[in-house]
Amino acid sequence: MNTDALFESGQALVREHWEALLILPGLVLVLGAARDWNWLCDPAGARSAHSTLGRRGRRGVLGLLGALLVALGLWLLLC
Numbered sequence: 001m002n003t004d005a006l007f008e009s010g011q012a013l014v015r016e017h018w019e020a021l022l023i024l025p026g027l028v029l030v031l032g033a034a035r036d037w038n039w040l041c042d043p044a045g046a047r048s049a050h051s052t053l054g055r056r057g058r059r060g061v062l063g064l065l066g067a068l069l070v071a072l073g074l075w076l077l078l079c
Contacts, residue, residue: 022073029066033059 014021032040041059053061 019073019077022069022076026066026069026071026073029062030070031066033063033066 041055
């Protein structure tokens with residue numbers, strides 16, 4: 001399969017199931033917050049947020065954002 005055909009099939013898949021573009025990143029955020037992944041919860045250059053929220057606060061915000069993305073994606077998929 002050449003790259004043009006692969007690109008076209010990928011575009012068709014995204015056009016049909018674009019809700020997955022909300023659900024998948026939402027799941028990554030929820031899992032990353034729950035499992036306390038370093039690359040998500042303590043990124044490089046986040047020192048200004050570190051003093052305000054702390055790591056636990058960032059985990060909570062990211063978990064809520066992920067849950068919101070998953071809920072929105074599922075709602076759009078089912079409605």
